[in-house]
Amino acid sequence: MSLTRTFVDVRPLRTSPVFRRLLVGRTVSTLGSFMTMVTVLYQVWDMTHSAVWSGAVGLAQALPLVVLGLFAGAWADRGDRRRIFLFATVGQAVCASLLAVQGFTGHVPVAGVLALVAAQSSFGAVAGPAAGVFVPRLLPKELVASGLALHQVTGQAMMLLGPALGGLFLGWFGIGVCYLLDAVSFLIAFYGAFGLPALAPEGEPSRAGLHGVLDGLRFLAGHRVVRGALVTDLAATLLSMPVALFPLVNAERFGGDPRTLGLFLSALAVGGVTASALSGTVTGLGRPGLVMLCGAGTWGAALALFGLMTDPWAGLGLLALAGAADSVSVLSRTTIVQTRTPDALLGRVTAAEQIVGQAGPHLGNLRGGVLAGWTSGATSLVTGGLLCLLAVVYVGTSTPELRDKAPAPDER
Template structure:
């Protein structure tokens, strides 16, 4: 029985197998924590300047096209040059834009347009870092440890989003925006340690120089890779219709109450779910039907998002509310239930991510892995930006609770139909990975 319990905990074998992977993981975790501070602070900052949920959602939307370009071109760079060097250059750009953001806040020179511009630069550069780093991982550890490495990335995400937003809410409320951005500057220096100490990692196989032919080569591969293509589509559906992040500043201000602290708690709840699902991810290494596991995880995700919408609807009807709900007086019972639903969504999304990452890294050849990882990051990061547009626009036209409620049911219906129309995806076997 003790052995069974140990097997349910996260597998730390990638740390023992690769010190280089360990250093990169530590650096990425600390830098990601700082990045979450800035992400939440910019959202709160924008809401303070505009009092508009739509303006908050446009932070994500404005960075969508630059992020798509960065993901595609960054993937081409990762397949043509030393991946360590590509990641270091992109990380330097991210660092410089964060320093400028902190300097503007200290000088009280920040404007709506500066927040948009610097968030776009950060988004594009981080996309290149993420795509390149993910393409590096299979070169550092053996294939059988890829699910464990993906679960460790879930721990990273959990720490980032569990601690980052809550800390951001407290820092903004107590110390202000300038200090919050400055903490990110300090934490981000750890990213350079993790990347700088990597060995040189040049792509294997036939190298295609960045350009149209490289894009066409990647597109030809993706057309043949039905399993990879479908997982991209499923994630876009989940993130487009199931990402209520842009609603949370308004939810904390006017619906559930509590202001920035509630916003931080709700955002962190997603990461709490991701963290604990990774902490007890031992059984994922024994699952072979990755396509089926992805489907079930996304269906659970959709159900949790719909339930979150129902909680917000209950808040709009005044259930369990004190006499006044505002930034000082919160509706604590519904905040607890809303946080629980978001934690379930985070756990489900993380389990889906573990299997999607493993499928990407195991089934895609190294020579094209950077480009496919670039597309993968565009999908993972671009879906929530489409989701921000969806929830921001629909909430403006209807009510704060309606977008997640409708979105959850759309996810369940669309994912269920698409997977059942693709028996090859449901039958995917990790022992014989086929893209």
């Protein structure tokens, strides 16, 4: 197989200037968002020295996505997705600017900081479903998976780079400058999306309010392939999310060395970035459902084995494998959602995918921590990984359509 078919397919960058500009804008805004994530955690800890307040940062970021997501999706399925995305991006830039102002002045209490974080996340809950239609509408169908892979590999690269830059800039310039850079990044994202054509829904627009949300839920309940994709992702994150267990497992198995703990997180990210960069083979298979099932199953199996490891290097290798498998699974799941969902429903289904992607890891970390408190970190990892593997096998056997080659978009 040629190298050009092994590495991520860059044809969307060559063939679509609009997609190229959009990707650059969203990559820069992702970098700014990860810098802000580190900055918020640093500021809240510096203000309170409280683990409870630090934990509240995650709640402030996730809760608006869960509460507003489906309604934002229904809105995106009623109007011009381009205009909605631009509105939400301006809102995010304004919130980042206000965070910068309080960062320079230092006169806002911690609850006010979290309120601004929640407001920015609320605009993000609107932007996500609107942006969900961009790739399938801008690219021909045969390049959609490649376009999604480019989004994923750049996003994961920013996940590695953003926190590191955020830490450096915090030390050099302070929290105000970091927030200000995030605001600028959203303006670049605005520029990237400004040249998009109008993107009104194709087909019957969503009904207003709760009726539109319920229509989207009925579609998810009835479409076996899309439902199976979201259930698979929820099983992987809810049953076997390992991050909250890393400090405990590090203490139990590897002497509590902080350098080892940092490598655990890096190994997951390095595996994910590598798999995304080498995604050309995966996107060319035409079997995203089967690839997703294999990736999610490998994620669970690798984490279960990691829970048994006493050698740190073998453990890091398993975590890199888990990160690569998760990256492949997420790419395949997103491809399924964006190619199997009718355009008129894509905002709502993307919102549901966003909720699963945000709530699943938080609940999975909670589940893992509670079980580890009753037993041990290793037990929680092993049982969670095995449960994930069993859940993936169940989804794969009960939803044979996921294993088929290129199901029709309206297959139920």
